[in-house]
Structures are given as C-alpha cells and as structure tokens.
Amino acid sequence: MAVPVTTRTGHVIDGQQLDGGLAGNIDVVNPATGEVIATVPSGTATEVDAAVQAAGKAFASWSQTSVADRVAVIRRIAAELGARREEMAATITAEMGSPISFSLNVQASLPIAVANGVADLLDSEFSFTEEIGNSLVLREPIGVVGCITPWNYPLHQIVAKIIPALGAGNTVVLKPSEISPLTAGLFMAVLESAGVPAGVVNLVHGTGPVVGEALSAHPGVDMISFTGSTRAGKLVTTAAAGTVKRVALELGGKSxxxxxxxxxxxxxxxxxxxxxxxxxxxxxxxxxxxxxxxxxxxxxxxxxxxxxxxxxxxxxxxxxxxxxxxxxxxxxxxxxxxxxxxxxxxxxxxxxxxxxxxxxxxxxxxxxxxxxxxxxxxxxxxxxxxxxxxxxxxxxxxxxxxxxxxxxxxxxxxxxxxxxxxxxxxxxxxxxxxxxxxxxxxxxPLAPFGGYRQSGNGRELGKYGIEEFTELKSIQR
Missing domain, CATH: 3.40.309.10 (Aldehyde Dehydrogenase; Chain A, domain 2)
Known part of the structure; x- marks a missing residue:
C-alpha cells in the first residue's frame, strides 16, 4: 500500500486550517525509515485559547441539537471512516510503524465499529432522563471537552473519546500525539465531510508540556479526557486541579x-x-x-x-x-x-x-x-x-x-x-x-474500558463512555 501524502497538517480552529506555528514546526518521522514525511505546527497557549473559545461558542448550538440529529452525524462519520479505511491505515503505518495488516484490520477498522456502536446505543438503549420518585434526573453535556490522545492507537483513541462526547452534546478540543498527528488531520477531514459544524471539534497540534498543559489548565475547558502514560497523567491532573474540572484518565498497564x-x-x-x-x-x-x-x-x-x-x-x-x-x-x-x-x-x-x-x-x-x-x-x-x-x-x-x-x-x-x-x-x-x-x-467495544489504581479512572466505550461525558442534574417536582 502506498504511503499517503497528506496536506492536512495544520491546526483546525473554528473550521479553519491554520498552518503556521507560533513556536515553529514539529517533524513527523517514519520510524521504519527515519525519514521526515511531514511537519505540523507546534502549538502554544494562544492556539489553545482560540480553540477553546471556538468550542465554547459552538457548544450553545450543538448541545441543543436533538439526539436523532447527533446520531445521524455519527453515522455519517462512521461511513466516512469506512470510505477512508485504507488511507487511514497507510497513514498510521507511515507515522507510527504499525504493521499494515494490523493497521487495516484493527487500527482503522475498530473505530468504525466503535462509532456505529455509539450511534446504536443513542438510537435505542441510552436514556438522558430518568424518573426517581418526585425527581427528574437528567444527563446533560458537560461542556467543552479537552481530549489528549496517544500515538499507539491514534485513530481508535480519538474516536473512543470524541464520538461519545459529541453524542452526549459536547464540543471538543483535540490534542493528538505529536508522534502520530497526521491521523488526526485526516479525522478532521472526515468530520468536515460528515457535516460536523465548525467549532464543534477543534484540533491543536503540539507537545504535552505546552499544549497539553495549557488545555488541561484552561478555565474554559470543563473536562479533560487523557490517554497516555501514568507519569503524564499525573501532570495532567495537577494542571487541571486549579479549575476543579473533571479528569478522566486511561493510563499504563502491566497486565x-x-x-x-x-x-x-x-x-x-x-x-x-x-x-x-x-x-x-x-x-x-x-x-x-x-x-x-x-x-x-x-x-x-x-x-x-x-x-x-x-x-x-x-x-x-x-x-x-x-x-x-x-x-x-x-x-x-x-x-x-x-x-x-x-x-x-x-x-x-x-x-x-x-x-x-x-x-x-x-x-x-x-x-x-x-x-x-x-x-x-x-x-x-x-x-x-x-x-x-x-x-x-x-x-x-x-x-x-x-x-x-x-x-x-x-x-x-x-x-x-x-x-x-x-x-x-x-x-x-x-x-x-x-x-x-x-x-x-x-x-x-461495548463493554467498559478503563483501569484500577495507577492505570487511571473513569471508563470509555459503550454506554459507560457516553455517561463519562455527561453531568447529572436532578429536578424535584
């Protein structure tokens, strides 16, 4: 399979691709050859703030869309992922070295199943309301979600966070790993083709100590969903503590x-x-x-x-x-x-x-x-x-x-x-x-995924992954 050449290498903020990096650029290296195959801009707190502002603005309308409309968008995303499966697989292999057979059969295929699974749940089993005595209990979107994803499963981890977040009515700022950022750029193209409105999902490239920390600490971010090492998860938690936002961590393992x-x-x-x-x-x-x-x-x-x-x-x-x-x-x-x-x-x-x-x-x-x-x-x-x-x-x-x-x-x-x-x-x-x-x-992919102890907290996938991105409200009457 030929290695793709992608032009989707910039930040995406409020629907606009921004190729310039205030802090320069980051090389994307093919680990099989050692060759630089692309560069992405190295973001700063400035780009993070712009992305959070865009997500906050988009939240007002996206959070009020009907569940049926959000399901329709998710199904279009899944279809686009299917249409781009080979391109996604080749990109993943090129930027992080996963064998092409595994990239095709797992890396680029599992996210399709995850997205369709979320849509099915929202379409049938999942409920945003519950009656308990004289109380109406509501599940509402938590707000602006910062998603920080790793390099080892670059598409799956993006989909496992963003699709349920969108399904619950949230807006997103994504910071992918700087080792495998090209997959994230392709995913943004998928969202555009699927009709996701500008500002609902925003992308900022960069390093953890700069972009990851700025996103975690930003007062306009209501939740951080992080997957990565236990060491980095501790840093994310520390940065987020000042604003008492929710932090969901999927960390390391020694199974x-x-x-x-x-x-x-x-x-x-x-x-x-x-x-x-x-x-x-x-x-x-x-x-x-x-x-x-x-x-x-x-x-x-x-x-x-x-x-x-x-x-x-x-x-x-x-x-x-x-x-x-x-x-x-x-x-x-x-x-x-x-x-x-x-x-x-x-x-x-x-x-x-x-x-x-x-x-x-x-x-x-x-x-x-x-x-x-x-x-x-x-x-x-x-x-x-x-x-x-x-x-x-x-x-x-x-x-x-x-x-x-x-x-x-x-x-x-x-x-x-x-x-x-x-x-x-x-x-x-x-x-x-x-x-x-x-x-x-x-x-x-419908069972809860997450860890005990220093492997993290919270759960992804299935109905548990949707619940993760909601707030509970009780109305007594």
Whole structure:
C-alpha cells in the first residue's frame, strides 16, 4: 500500500486550517525509515485559547441539537471512516510503524465499529432522563471537552473519546500525539465531510508540556479526557486541579496472564504471546507478564520461545510483517534499555535480547524478547516497557499467582486460562484490574474500558463512555 501524502497538517480552529506555528514546526518521522514525511505546527497557549473559545461558542448550538440529529452525524462519520479505511491505515503505518495488516484490520477498522456502536446505543438503549420518585434526573453535556490522545492507537483513541462526547452534546478540543498527528488531520477531514459544524471539534497540534498543559489548565475547558502514560497523567491532573474540572484518565498497564495448571497450554501460550506482542507490544492492555506453574516453567518457556520465533520483524508495509518498528528511535532505545535492565537483574533471556544485528539496518526496530525466571520484584515485571518484551514468572500456588498478578501499581487488563471456566472466573474476580479475558475471550467495544489504581479512572466505550461525558442534574417536582 502506498504511503499517503497528506496536506492536512495544520491546526483546525473554528473550521479553519491554520498552518503556521507560533513556536515553529514539529517533524513527523517514519520510524521504519527515519525519514521526515511531514511537519505540523507546534502549538502554544494562544492556539489553545482560540480553540477553546471556538468550542465554547459552538457548544450553545450543538448541545441543543436533538439526539436523532447527533446520531445521524455519527453515522455519517462512521461511513466516512469506512470510505477512508485504507488511507487511514497507510497513514498510521507511515507515522507510527504499525504493521499494515494490523493497521487495516484493527487500527482503522475498530473505530468504525466503535462509532456505529455509539450511534446504536443513542438510537435505542441510552436514556438522558430518568424518573426517581418526585425527581427528574437528567444527563446533560458537560461542556467543552479537552481530549489528549496517544500515538499507539491514534485513530481508535480519538474516536473512543470524541464520538461519545459529541453524542452526549459536547464540543471538543483535540490534542493528538505529536508522534502520530497526521491521523488526526485526516479525522478532521472526515468530520468536515460528515457535516460536523465548525467549532464543534477543534484540533491543536503540539507537545504535552505546552499544549497539553495549557488545555488541561484552561478555565474554559470543563473536562479533560487523557490517554497516555501514568507519569503524564499525573501532570495532567495537577494542571487541571486549579479549575476543579473533571479528569478522566486511561493510563499504563502491566497486565498479568495467569495460566493455571489445568489450562490448555498450547492455546494459552499462542494467545498469550500474540497479546503480548500486539502492535509491537505498544499496547497498554498487553499481557506482558505470563504467570505459569513453577513445575512447568521450563516446558512453557520452550513453547513461548517457539511461538515468539514466528513473529517476523521488518518493513511494516509488508503483509507478512508481524512486528514493525517501535514508534520512534526514543521508544526503541527505551525498550532496549529495559531489556538490558532485565539481563542486569538476573532474568534469563530465552529468546531475543538486546542484540539488534539481525534486524533491518535502518529504522527503530527491536527484537521480540522472552525473559524466563523472572521474579515479581524485577523492573521488567513492575514497569511498563511498551515494546515486544514478555516476562515469564513462575508461581507455586493459585493464591501466589493472584498475589503476583496484583503486585504492581497498575490494574488495566489481564487474563486467565483454565480448563475449568468457573475456576477461571473465580481467579478473574480476584484480580484488581479493569478488564479480564478468560481463555482468550475477545475484545468487546461495548463493554467498559478503563483501569484500577495507577492505570487511571473513569471508563470509555459503550454506554459507560457516553455517561463519562455527561453531568447529572436532578429536578424535584
């Protein structure tokens, strides 16, 4: 698939594209080649203020549109996303390195399902009113929403925030990641084609410390919805505290895949490795810790290594590639640093490692890696690496497995494999995490998505994602 050349690189404020950056420009680099493929303007507080003012002005009319009219707009957005699916996929692959098959089948396709799902809910099940005794309880739009989105799923995260926000009657200022901003520009073109009025969604490019902080602190913003690292989420919360606005955080994870002794080991290993390496491991919900019975540790490690060997690394534009480059050279160096840290702390490299000599000479590539004999206190078992690195940890009892699974600061996702579904469910209930898959249960875009502890708060997707962008009002009569 040819790499697209997009002219949608400017800010979009009140329906106008602004190409100039008061603070210069930011290069967009293809991580597979190291080449600069575009530039976007580096925004400042000035552009943020203009975008917030535009969103505030548009809120007066957009918030009063009927639910039916908003549903019609969302359905047109979903249709436009479908029409631009290949262009979106190619753009995502070009700017952040996701393999093209994954970009087509997940990165550019899941958002269509999410948008249609929101429209279906608003059309049927979701209610903005409820009668409780003598009270009429209303769900009303919260106002101007600031959406700060990450680079790893650039379209999905935009859609997961903006579509339910619009459906609830809010207006938006979007700050996408400066690593993958071109997808956001294409999304704004989708909104224009779908007939979204000027000012309802505004786009400001730039860095987190400048644009992200200005948006979070702005008194005209009623809510911040942020997806990114736990470290950055704390900074967003601090910046937002001065105006006591609502802050919804979807942060990092260090998810455990608990394989019980009665599990189908072949299926558990195959699905476990696939989930650990999804999107090159650059997925907040990736099952990056595989917990296995100590008595079968060595046997399972051999199976895991054999499965990892099938994950071909290479040009993300090739259909056969399963692991593309990391999103940037900085991310590549970060992942290699964690691999070296694992070696230094005494974990056993069962597959891969820090040697990159067998990888493409150009690009931000790292080898898929498997660590064995990992102890729960090791850095690679505690910190989010965000790369294709899987840690295998042995346990002696089911209670110990649960204890290890819950031993990090995170609680975003997880998995249990067991030959007894009820036993698997019992373990899943004991895991302190926002979502758990049993025996590889598939992702459900209508189920609530979010985390416990330092994986964040609030929920996205389904009716829960719509509720997130509403205020409750009770009227007694």
């Amino acid at each position: 455990a895949n608990v394989i019980l002794d009665d599990a189908d080991m072949a299926a558990a290993v195959k699905k476990g490795v696939a989930n650990a390496y999804i999107n090159g491991g650059q997925t907040c919900t990736a099952w990056t810790r595989m917990l296995v019975p100590a008595s079968r540790h060595d046997e399972i490690v051999e199976m895991v290594s054999a499965a990892a060997a099938k994950y071909t690394v290479g040009d993300p534009n090739e259909e056969s590639t399963r692991v593309g480059p990391m999103s940037s050279t900085a991310q590549r160096n970060r992942v290699l640093g964690y691999i070296n840290k694992g070696i230094d702390e005494g974990a056993t490299v069962a597959f891969g490692g820090a040697d990159t000599s067998g990888l493409p000479a150009t690009g931000a590539y790292v080898p898929p890696t498997v660590f064995a004999n990992v102890r729960p206190e090791m850095t690679i078992a505690q910190e989010e690496i965000f790369g294709p690195v899987l840690a295998v940890l042995p346990y002696d009892s089911e209670d110990e497995a649960v204890e290890i699974a819950n031993s990090t600061i995170y609680g975003l996702s997880g998995s249990v494999f067991s030959g007894d579904p009820e036993r698997g469910l019992a373990v899943a209930k004991r895991m302190r995490t926002g979502q758990v898959s049993i025996n590889g249960g598939s992702f459900n």
